[in-house]
Amino acid sequence: MNILEQIEQRFGFKYPELYHTLFKDEMLATGIGQAWSDSRKDNPTLLMDAYDFELKALEDIPAEIEEMRDPENWREFDPKFKFVPFAMTFGGCSYAFQFDRQNGDDVPITLVPHDFDKATTLAKNLQDFIFRMLLEGGYFTAEGYGFWQEGVDLKTNLFNHLQTHKAYLTQSRISILEDVYSREVKKHPNSEPGLISLNELEEILQREIGFEGLDEEFEFTL
Numbered sequence: 001m002n003i004l005e006q007i008e009q010r011f012g013f014k015y016p017e018l019y020h021t022l023f024k025d026e027m028l029a030t031g032i033g034q035a036w037s038d039s040r041k042d043n044p045t046l047l048m049d050a051y052d053f054e055l056k057a058l059e060d061i062p063a064e065i066e067e068m069r070d071p072e073n074w075r076e077f078d079p080k081f082k083f084v085p086f087a088m089t090f091g092g093c094s095y096a097f098q099f100d101r102q103n104g105d106d107v108p109i110t111l112v113p114h115d116f117d118k119a120t121t122l123a124k125n126l127q128d129f130i131f132r133m134l135l136e137g138g139y140f141t142a143e144g145y146g147f148w149q150e151g152v153d154l155k156t157n158l159f160n161h162l163q164t165h166k167a168y169l170t171q172s173r174i175s176i177l178e179d180v181y182s183r184e185v186k187k188h189p190n191s192e193p194g195l196i197s198l199n200e201l202e203e204i205l206q207r208e209i210g211f212e213g214l215d216e217e218f219e220f221t222l
Contacts, residue, residue, distance in 0.1 A: 053146075078219075082100040093112060096112050110122065138158070139196050
């Protein structure tokens, strides 16, 4: 029994099949420091250099689930929400599967803040979330804001991520990312300099991953 199966058995849920595939493909591996980053710069793991994103070590996830379910937790999570974190922002907020809103094979991905009482629904499933984060890599292009890797230029890093993530994307979405990543950084109206404007980013996200509840905020505390 691998660590994902152990977590599933302990807490009584079933991860999406894609998450198991990512585990088998060693895309959920984590490490610390520049030596780790250098070892994976040509073969990045799941969203390794995405903006404000860091995978949690799998062995740390049970404690995170227990903390969220603890009635004595200072954040006072409403027990009707079934969050299973898998990554975090650099400020300590959690990216989590939200199993209480599972719809068939779709388990929404939700951003659960560390010091705020409203969570945000980012995608209806993991596939859509991966595409969203990769597409946003064309918008957050300022140095230090995602997909910047020491010793690797931005475009090379974006295409390295696309290469290791292609197996988890549809061909149409691969084509969208290839088009965006092939552009040059420029200033767009009402946007920061990037490969894609904020308007185009929002249009593509609505078209490709739009659903009722996308980017919806809701209180998750008692």
